[in-house]
Amino acid sequence: MKRFLSNCIFLFSCCFPTLAVAQLTVLLDKVPVYTPATDSLYLVGSFNNWQPRDSNFRFQPLADGRWIYHFLTPMPDFDYKITRGSWKSVEGGRFGQAINNHFYQSAKVFSDTLRVQVLSWEDLKDQIPFVDTLPVRVVAIPENTPVDASLYLVGSFNGWSPGDKKYQLKRQPDGSFVATMPIRSSLTEFKICRGSWAAIESNKNGLSRPNRQFVYELDHAAELQNLRIANWEDLTNSLFNGYNLVLLLAAIQGLLLVVVINSFKDRHRQANRILSALILVVALVLLARLAAFNREVFQQFPKLTLIPDLIYFLYGPLFWWYLRALREDEEEEPFAAIAWRFLPLLLALLVYAPLIIRDNFTLMLEIVNLKLGHFFALTAGAGALYSLYYWFKCSRLIRQLAEIDPAKNKFLQTLLLLQGGALGLWLATYVVVGIGWWMSFDGGLVAAKMVDLAWLVLAIAVFTMGYFMILQPQIFRHPLETASPAPVAATPRLPRPIKPSAALNASEVAALEALVIREQPYLNPGLSLADLAELAQVPAHHLSKLINEGFQKNFFDFINTYRVEAFRARIEQGDHHQHTILSLALEVGFNSKTAFNRAFKKHLGITPREYLKNFEA
Numbered sequence: 001m002k003r004f005l006s007n008c009i010f011l012f013s014c015c016f017p018t019l020a021v022a023q024l025t026v027l028l029d030k031v032p033v034y035t036p037a038t039d040s041l042y043l044v045g046s047f048n049n050w051q052p053r054d055s056n057f058r059f060q061p062l063a064d065g066r067w068i069y070h071f072l073t074p075m076p077d078f079d080y081k082i083t084r085g086s087w088k089s090v091e092g093g094r095f096g097q098a099i100n101n102h103f104y105q106s107a108k109v110f111s112d113t114l115r116v117q118v119l120s121w122e123d124l125k126d127q128i129p130f131v132d133t134l135p136v137r138v139v140a141i142p143e144n145t146p147v148d149a150s151l152y153l154v155g156s157f158n159g160w161s162p163g164d165k166k167y168q169l170k171r172q173p174d175g176s177f178v179a180t181m182p183i184r185s186s187l188t189e190f191k192i193c194r195g196s197w198a199a200i201e202s203n204k205n206g207l208s209r210p211n212r213q214f215v216y217e218l219d220h221a222a223e224l225q226n227l228r229i230a231n232w233e234d235l236t237n238s239l240f241n242g243y244n245l246v247l248l249l250a251a252i253q254g255l256l257l258v259v260v261i262n263s264f265k266d267r268h269r270q271a272n273r274i275l276s277a278l279i280l281v282v283a284l285v286l287l288a289r290l291a292a293f294n295r296e297v298f299q300q301f302p303k304l305t306l307i308p309d310l311i312y313f314l315y316g317p318l319f320w321w322y323l324r325a326l327r328e329d330e331e332e333e334p335f336a337a338i339a340w341r342f343l344p345l346l347l348a349l350l351v352y353a354p355l356i357i358r359d360n361f362t363l364m365l366e367i368v369n370l371k372l373g374h375f376f377a378l379t380a381g382a383g384a385l386y387s388l389y390y391w392f393k394c395s396r397l398i399r400q401l402a403e404i405d406p407a408k409n410k411f412l413q414t415l416l417l418l419q420g421g422a423l424g425l426w427l428a429t430y431v432v433v434g435i436g437w438w439m440s441f442d443g444g445l446v447a448a449k450m451v452d453l454a455w456l457v458l459a460i461a462v463f464t465m466g467y468f469m470i471l472q473p474q475i476f477r478h479p480l481e482t483a484s485p486a487p488v489a490a491t492p493r494l495p496r497p498i499k500p501s502a503a504l505n506a507s508e509v510a511a512l513e514a515l516v517i518r519e520q521p522y523l524n525p526g527l528s529l530a531d532l533a534e535l536a537q538v539p540a541h542h543l544s545k546l547i548n549e550g551f552q553k554n555f556f557d558f559i560n561t562y563r564v565e566a567f568r569a570r571i572e573q574g575d576h577h578q579h580t581i582l583s584l585a586l587e588v589g590f591n592s593k594t595a596f597n598r599a600f601k602k603h604l605g606i607t608p609r610e611y612l613k614n615f616e617a
Contacts, residue, residue, distance in 0.1 A: 035121070041067050145229075152167055154192075247459050254465075257465055286462075300360075415461060512536060
């Protein structure tokens with residue numbers, strides 16, 4: 001019976017360890033040697049509503065220098081910290097900096113003793129032992145620095161506490177600033193500030209700069225004697241400088257272009273949909289790039305800086321798809337047939353997943369301090385090479401489309417040239433950094449300027465699209481078909497004249513018919529009433545009245561009737577055996593397949609497909 005009860009107790013204690021433990025002991029194995037002997041230590045946490053000086057949770061000192069506290073009842077999971085009686089005198093990290101709460105999880109602790117080490121106290125960070133002290137001299141400050149500004153050292157040596165009077169830099173007669181920096185470890189990280197984190201030094205463009213670093217065993221102390229401050233984060237209007245303004249205007253214009261392109265009557269064409277997607281991607285990445293140039297936005301949403309890298313994996317495939325759609329507009333290619341070309345984008349998102357789920361503060365520090373520099377360099381390099389591969393594919397496609405209207409070909413060649421310029425700059429940054437590494441100089445600043453220039457070229461590409469949109473909107477309105485060579489076997493039959501329903505003015509009607517047959521203005525897809533009136537040398541309102549009353553048609557139906565008859569003449573010549581139906585429709589003046597089908601059925605009462613079927617029969 002006793003053996004049975006013993007077994008039951010053993011099994012119960014294994015299954016319910018938190019109930020089996022009578023009490024939990026918290027043991028401070030180590031506290032800083034400079035801890036005041038007269039101070040008491042307290043355990044503070046969620047179990048006592050975070051009261052920093054609760055006598056019920058005071059540690060008892062042991063003879064060997066350790067401290068101990070016993071919980072009298074089993075404890076569930078809880079957060080905790082150690083204090084000396086106030087939040088000012090709470091435990092800190094290795095250099096006295098603030099740290100996160102400790103967490104006790106009963107299910108993972110198979111002991112009745114919780115062992116803790118206190119590394120430092122936040123209010124006694126200056127008493128942390130150091131191995132040396134070195135002078136620091138700032139020889140240049142920005143021109144916008146306030147005359148009465150005080151400069152301070154802030155870094156790992158003082159727990160990153162800005163405005164610490166002990167590390168204020170003293171102004172010298174020669175205009176420089178000098179202070180002494182303690183060296184407490186092999187690596188010392190620091191920055192210069194004007195007394196707060198808002199007034200911290202930055203890069204020249206106002207963006208957060210990485211921490212300055214000094215390795216005690218490797219670096220020379222003389223390097224600390226020639227520090228230069230490029231700019232201050234709080235004294236830089238980083239959003240509305242000239243460079244960022246160009247990117248912002250390009251992004252806005254890109255969004256407007258998407259709206260305009262999709263407002264065309266033939267907006268459902270595949271080519272325009274793909275072009276809209278391409279422009280939208282460029283506009284969004286430009287806006288995300290701008291976010292990285294604004295300190296407030298970057299600190300709140302550092303993950304926005306990951307978005308611009310998507311351009312490496314999207315621009316090339318989308319531009320190639322757009323060119324394919326231009327060449328094969330009459331037969332839309334299903335997305336499933338080309339989806340595999342976007343697999344590198346999916347892989348990039350998977351690689352970036354750990355950064356996406358990381359907390360904002362940690363990610364911001366890693367980006368600012370260049371901890372992710374090699375990671376970004378590898379992914380961006382792979383994306384740039386992938387884009388270069390598509391640049392060559394797009395170049396071949398454009399050469400195949402060289403027989404199209406020269407203005408349209410010029411548009412595509414210009415976009416290809418700008419894409420190549422941006423890619424060339426991105427890839428050249430790796431060459432610059434490599435040369436800098438080989439010749440022992442810092443090529444990072446030059447590379448950063450080249451990256452900025454590459455984004456500027458991408459913005460110019462958006463402005464270029466807007467330029468062509470204004471001057472040659474027909475580029476975006478109808479497909480780019482390979483121009484069909486003029487028939488040489490026979491002269492196309494002229495459109496049949498349209499007999500007016502009422503002879504409003506027989507001579508004017510006859511003159512208009514003769515003019516349209518002779519000059520063939522309907523072959524111009526952009527023909528307007530004003531254009532025809534100028535050709536006929538009559539006022540536009542008079543020409544409109546002549547067409548409406550003399551032919552019982554509006555202007556567009558009048559012109560489309562001649563176009564349909566011209567198309568029928570080409571069919572009767574057999575041109576449809578050498579050319580597509582759509583290319584013939586475009587040659588006789590229609591600007592889209594939809595407009596052609598609608599006008600053909602309105603004039604003849606049947607569709608072009610039915611007409612061809614009857615004609616072949």
